[in-house]
Amino acid sequence: MIDRIASGFHPFVIPFVFGMVFVIGWCILALVRILFQLTHQDRLAFFKSLVNPKTALRNIKDIFANCLLHVKLWKRNKLLGYMHSSIAFGWFMLIVLGHLEVFIYVPHRINLFYYPIFFNYFVSEADATIGGSLLFFLMDFFLLMVLSGIVLAMVKRFRSMLFGMRRTTRPAFLDRIGLWALWMIFPLRWIAETFTAHISGGSFLTAPMSHLLVRVLGDNIPVMPFWWAYSIALCVFICVLPFTRYRHIPAEMLLIPRRNAGLKIRNARKGLAKVEVFSCPNCGVCIDACPMSVKKANIKDCTVYLNRQIRRGNEKRIEQISDKCLLCGKCEAVCQVGVQGPTIRVAQRSIRKYGLSQDYSNIDIQPLVDAAKGSKVVYFAGCMTKLTPRISTAMESLFKKAGVEYVWMDRDGGLCCGRPMLTAGRLEQAGQMIAMNERIIKESGAGTLVLSCPICYKMFKEHYNLPGVKIVHHTEYLEELVRSGVLKLEKGDTFYVYHDPCELGRGSGIYEAPRKLVGQAAMIVDAGHTREERSCGGGSLGSLTLSFAQREAITKASLADLGVNHPDAIATACPLCLATFSRYSSRPVRDIAEIVDIQSNGSE
Amino acid sequence: MIDFGFKINPSSTLDLDKADLTLYNKLVRMEPEARMCMACGSCSATCMSAEYSGMSVRKVLLALQRGKDVSMMLSNCMLCGKCTMVCPRGINTRHLILSLCRIYDKEGLK
Numbered sequence: 207m208i209d210r211i212a213s214g215f216h217p218f219v220i221p222f223v224f225g226m227v228f229v230i231g232w233c234i235l236a237l238v239r240i241l242f243q244l245t246h247q248d249r250l251a252f253f254k255s256l257v258n259p260k261t262a263l264r265n266i267k268d269i270f271a272n273c274l275l276h277v278k279l280w281k282r283n284k285l286l287g288y289m290h291s292s293i294a295f296g297w298f299m300l301i302v303l304g305h306l307e308v309f310i311y312v313p314h315r316i317n318l319f320y321y322p323i324f325f326n327y328f329v330s331e332a333d334a335t336i337g338g339s340l341l342f343f344l345m346d347f348f349l350l351m352v353l354s355g356i357v358l359a360m361v362k363r364f365r366s367m368l369f370g371m372r373r374t375t376r377p378a379f380l381d382r383i384g385l386w387a388l389w390m391i392f393p394l395r396w397i398a399e400t401f402t403a404h405i406s407g408g409s410f411l412t413a414p415m416s417h418l419l420v421r422v423l424g425d426n427i428p429v430m431p432f433w434w435a436y437s438i439a440l441c442v443f444i445c446v447l448p449f450t451r452y453r454h455i456p457a458e459m460l461l462i463p464r465r466n467a468g469l470k471i472r473n474a475r476k477g478l479a480k481v482e483v484f485s486c487p488n489c490g491v492c493i494d495a496c497p498m499s500v501k502k503a504n505i506k507d508c509t510v511y512l513n514r515q516i517r518r519g520n521e522k523r524i525e526q527i528s529d530k531c532l533l534c535g536k537c538e539a540v541c542q543v544g545v546q547g548p549t550i551r552v553a554q555r556s557i558r559k560y561g562l563s564q565d566y567s568n569i570d571i572q573p574l575v576d577a578a579k580g581s582k583v584v585y586f587a588g589c590m591t592k593l594t595p596r597i598s599t600a601m602e603s604l605f606k607k608a609g610v611e612y613v614w615m616d617r618d619g620g621l622c623c624g625r626p627m628l629t630a631g632r633l634e635q636a637g638q639m640i641a642m643n644e645r646i647i648k649e650s651g652a653g654t655l656v657l658s659c660p661i662c663y664k665m666f667k668e669h670y671n672l673p674g675v676k677i678v679h680h681t682e683y684l685e686e687l688v689r690s691g692v693l694k695l696e697k698g699d700t701f702y703v704y705h706d707p708c709e710l711g712r713g714s715g716i717y718e719a720p721r722k723l724v725g726q727a728a729m730i731v732d733a734g735h736t737r738e739e740r741s742c743g744g745g746s747l748g749s750l751t752l753s754f755a756q757r758e759a760i761t762k763a764s765l766a767d768l769g770v771n772h773p774d775a776i777a778t779a780c781p782l783c784l785a786t787f788s789r790y791s792s793r794p795v796r797d798i799a800e801i802v803d804i805q806s807n808g809s810e
Numbered sequence: 811m812i813d814f815g816f817k818i819n820p821s822s823t824l825d826l827d828k829a830d831l832t833l834y835n836k837l838v839r840m841e842p843e844a845r846m847c848m849a850c851g852s853c854s855a856t857c858m859s860a861e862y863s864g865m866s867v868r869k870v871l872l873a874l875q876r877g878k879d880v881s882m883m884l885s886n887c888m889l890c891g892k893c894t895m896v897c898p899r900g901i902n903t904r905h906l907i908l909s910l911c912r913i914y915d916k917e918g919l920k
């Protein structure tokens with residue numbers, strides 16, 4: 207006899223059923239709403255990607271890897287990775303195996319969706335066969351896995367330092383309710399299953415205790431209260447889910463297919479931006495990562511709080527948080543869900559109204575167009591390099607040594623690349639500058655555009671339409687000249703540490719060329735944090751409101767991290783970093799162009 | 811008008827009693843740093859758009875204190891941030907410009 211309750215029903219399942227109906231209804235409603243918020247094209251692209259087997263496969267793979275196994279988190283923090291994946295994956299397996307049990311033993315109940323959840327209550331002697339006991343063993347195994355994750359979660363809540371997190375978020379009131387409900391679900395399930403194990407059967411986690419209980423209490427085991435409690439805990443958790451951080455579970459499953467469909471954030475509050483904001487589980491990993499957080503006052507301006515304020519619709523805080531950020535991109539790089547903190551902020555900035563909008567149509571660019579003609583290589587120093595002429599001087603000298611014919615497009619004034627305007631959210635103004643610069647470069651007939659500033663570089667790469675023009679940062683360009691033997695480097699004996707500028711490293715993925723150059727021209731040591739993990743130097747134009755005093759703390763923290771291996775000097779590849787570091791550094795700061803210039807001879 | 815071969819410059823007398831300082835006062839409320847400017851001119855010297863529209867944060871602040879229109883100057887600022895980088899008083903001039911553009915109300919000024 208397996209199916210022990212003839213009706214297949216007991217009132218204790220009602221809370222769970224109620225919760226499930228509610229949450230599924232809510233999810234469907236939210237899904238429909240968000241789909242309606244997409245532009246027509248995006249919606250089409252989204253649906254197309256769902257039926258395209260390649261993206262569909264990738265969706266499944268990504269959901270499995272990110273939502274269940276938390277692969278990205280594992281890579282970053284093993285303990286946190288285990289904690290999250292044990293709960294998520296363990297729970298998932300409990301559900302899958304529960305369905306399997308129902309399917310095998312009581313297939314006529316498969317239409318009752320609460321059955322797999324409360325299987326042990328409704329059956330008896332289900333572990334009598336080998337298959338049955340194997341299933342029970344697996345169930346207990348995954349329950350243990352979840353329980354271990356829950357224990358870790360409790361420890362983390364009170365001692366986050368043990369998990370290598372200096373700071374984590376403070377949960378809001380409803381979050382706490384959800385948290386406690388989640389913590390209660392599995393211990394209650396364990397007790398409930400233990401108390402029924404003498405009827406339904408059990409395995410290593412439930413059976414031994416059950417034997418003991420039967421010995422002591424005989425038939426008077428208080429079974430029902432715990433099944434009720436288990437069902438109620440489930441109900442509470444799923445009912446508060448849409449209003450707590452746990453909504454990241456359904457939201458992330460939606461975010462992954464959307465991102466794989468190649469959708470971009472087009473609206474500050476709707477569509478993809480909304481899904482991203484709701485996908486944030488408030489894990490707080492971005493707090494420690496954020497360079498602004500060196501000042502305690504700025505902690506509440508990290509991306510996790512941006513997401514929270516957008517969800518709450520707190521306009522004043524949204525504006526403050528959006529404007530303060532350096533747009534360094536580090537939070538995005540470390541985020542498990544990949545919430546595009548900087549992009550969301552720029553979108554927020556772009557919905558602001560201005561009484562006066564810049565307009566450059568009065569600028570006559572003909573002189574600039576004429577001046578840029580006549581060479582295969584165009585050099586664009588950029589505004590920031592104008593403030594650090596050491597870099598452009600070194601570049602001029604290197605062009606000469608390499609025998610390269612070039613024109614310096616903005617030697618006597620010119621236009622900004624438009625990135626500062628773009629990051630301020632004023633897309634139309636940036637567009638005007640883009641169009642003007644595009645014309646200058648197109649009409650110059652050059653095939654290569656060399657840039658000294660990573661801010662310009664990212665801008666030209668991503669927002670300019672210059673067919674047939676190779677856009678290179680000077681580190682890439684110089685590296686090629688060295689590789690092809692046009693420039694010869696002599697290795698010096700200064701120890702340099704290389705600082706990855708945000709826009710060049712995380713922003714454009716250029717990590718190797720600068721390192722190769724420094725390595726060939728001098729000795730190189732590592733910073734405390736390198737590549738994706740490097741902290742912004744604090745000068746970033748991305749921030750609109752950070753004051754000098756607040757930037758100073760960021761710069762000093764970044765400098766301290768650069769100095770951990772006691773280099774003689776600091777190398778960087780960004781004029782803004784150069785200027786910012788020079789202000790406070792006790793070590794000399796040099797651009798790579800300068801280092802290469804000092805250590806090189808042209809080929810004779 | 812008859813050309814006499816010379817002309818009379820418009821009077822440059824400042825009548826601060828009559829100047830409309832609404833915009834300046836509003837700006838100072840939003841950006842108290844505006845008061846820290848010592849008119850050193852570093853920003854003017856570095857400005858990218860100076861040659862196109864005569865932009866200069868120093869001049870903008872001065873003109874506002876005299877109730878004059880600054881929209882032409884502002885209209886070519888590229889927000890490049892050079893002025894912020896060089897300001898010895900540490901004024902966040904970029905944000906100052908943005909705030910000014912936000913509250914700018916052409917109707918309110920000549």
Ligand code: SF4
Nearest residue numbers: 496531532534535537
């Ligand atoms: S982009 Fe950088 S400064 Fe902005 S919130 Fe993220 S980590 Fe912090």
Ligand code: SF4
Nearest residue numbers: 857887888890891893
């Ligand atoms: S931000 Fe504007 S005012 Fe300042 S230097 Fe650049 S163009 Fe000139």
Ligand code: SF4
Nearest residue numbers: 847850851853868897
């Ligand atoms: S650089 Fe600063 S202090 Fe000097 S004039 Fe400009 S805003 Fe004023």
